[in-house]
Amino acid sequence: MPGGLVALLDDVSVIARTAAASVDDIGVAASRAGSKAAGVVIDDAAVTPGYVTGLKPARELPIIWNITKGSLKNKLLILLPGALLLSWLLPAAIVFVLMAGGCYLAFEGAEKVMEKLGGEKHGKTLEDEIEDPVAFEKARTNGAIRTDLILSAEIMAITLNEVAAETLLTRAVVLAVVGIAITFVVYGAVALIVKMDDVGLYLAEKSSAAAQATGRFLLKAMPWLLKILSFVGTIAMLWVGGGIILHGLHELGFYGPSDTAHSIEHAVEVATGGMGGVLGWATYAAISALVGLAVGFVIAQIVHRLPTKSGRAAH
Template identity: 75%
Template sequence: MPSGIVALLDDIAVIARAAAASVDDLAVVADDISLAAGKAGTKAAGVVVDDAAVTPSYVTGLTPDRELPIIAKITKGSLINKLLILLPGALLLSEFLPWAIIPILMLGGLFLSYEGAEKIMEKLGGEKHGKTLEDEITDPVEFEKQRTQGAIRTDLILSAEIMAITLNEVADESLLVRAGVLAVVGIAITVVVYGAVALIVKMDDIGLHLAEKPSEAAKKFGCFLLRAMPRLLTVLSVVGTVAMLWVGGGIVLHGLEELGFAMPAHVAHDAQHWVEHATGAFGGVLGWLTYAVLSAIVGLVLGAIIAVLLHNVLNIGEDKEESPAH
């Protein structure tokens, strides 16, 4: 009997050690996911700025009571895009077609460049394609449906860029870590972006509420928010356009470098390093800005070429569904 108890205790000890080892392994995996997610999230920051800047325009022209419900629908669609469509696809790519990640990234970069260039061309007096915000809204329900669907489609493109950038940063990690990082980054970015968007689009309502308060300080702050909101939306529109060009051009430059055509990226990096060394204490910021501007110029040139080819040569996009980008 005693020997049986000893054997049982030995078995329990073995199981306990195995369980502890499993917990340790999970902790290591969690740490790996956390570190890799932070790094990958930083790399995807440019697309996040683009996403946050573009999305508020999708509720422009809608009644205030429909703003948050629409943002909630877009948020749900964004999570479906990232977790149910893009995450499995990204993992399959990384397992079976890892070489395709860079070309797919570049295609997304070209799309962002095209969208940004098309906005600028239209602002400068170019022909508009599809319905615009200036058109009369004859069916609010259908208008809202088209807006929501358009936002989710745009989110799919931007989310694909985010997931591809993330995957490229963790390509050498295990499958479990890759899946964890993609899920963490996808959820975190969705919450941050659409939480910020919800706050932005309700800022005027918050301002109006504060302006009606008896407190003089609350009234002043509320009036400030009401005055600032139109300017903020204008700034976000400009930032969104610039971010599209900067991110799109940067992705193309990086992709060309990865594929062996390094000269364009080297020229941009050389200019960045020259500015860094020439500007002293502000070198880091101004050097980064130099590379971003050159990337945006590349994106603008490529995007304009694509827009001209699509609209003037191939006659594609004349019946494009409404997009708040216009």
């Protein structure tokens, strides 16, 4: 697993274990569930900076805090009770919820790939003149919270699937721990990212040559960091979405796609010796990403041809 992923998951796991230190099984379950949600976490961290990019610097942190509060409400007041009811009344439906989320991630990832290859762009931009900054800020905050609701639903579904065999109380605590931990990890990282240019500008104006050099480096690195985050977020969506789809098909009795992917993974592990573990994992992740891309492309073609109130299909 790439170093960046490991560092992010370690943060989530440490927070989860600390919150549940007195109950070992809850700590272990929270760590396992947080790791499974890695791809969605990366996508969330990659998507969110776009909602504050281009707005006044003084409003960036307040907006992120508003989105953070909205995310906590999504997870704790809407999704957590819903997930517990689902696991209690209709546990067999969890796999279908996961697959629906996997298809959504695949669709989002495929759409981004299509846009990069010259396809039509979808979603709001900052290119138009902002006539009412307050209304615009509110609209973007609400948009971010809606996006978070979808991504959070997938995180909670992945978490619930990992602890489905635990008691109702354990499931509730694990869902809460993972939800809170991931929210603060993601939006804490987002806050650091969006303020990097301000820190760089502050250091660049200092008298120290070392501070100026550091400031200039941060200013130059910011655009590249956002591009890297966007790229990693896209790959994560395709990889996680495709992996969920493969696993879901296997759970539903369609063993061929998953067994084929695991056979190729095993063949790579055997052929590459000491690096087999890493390369085998990378092979399965790549196959999952290709599956996600294929499924997402099909869904995107269908969605973009559906009539909508905005008239998107007419373009």
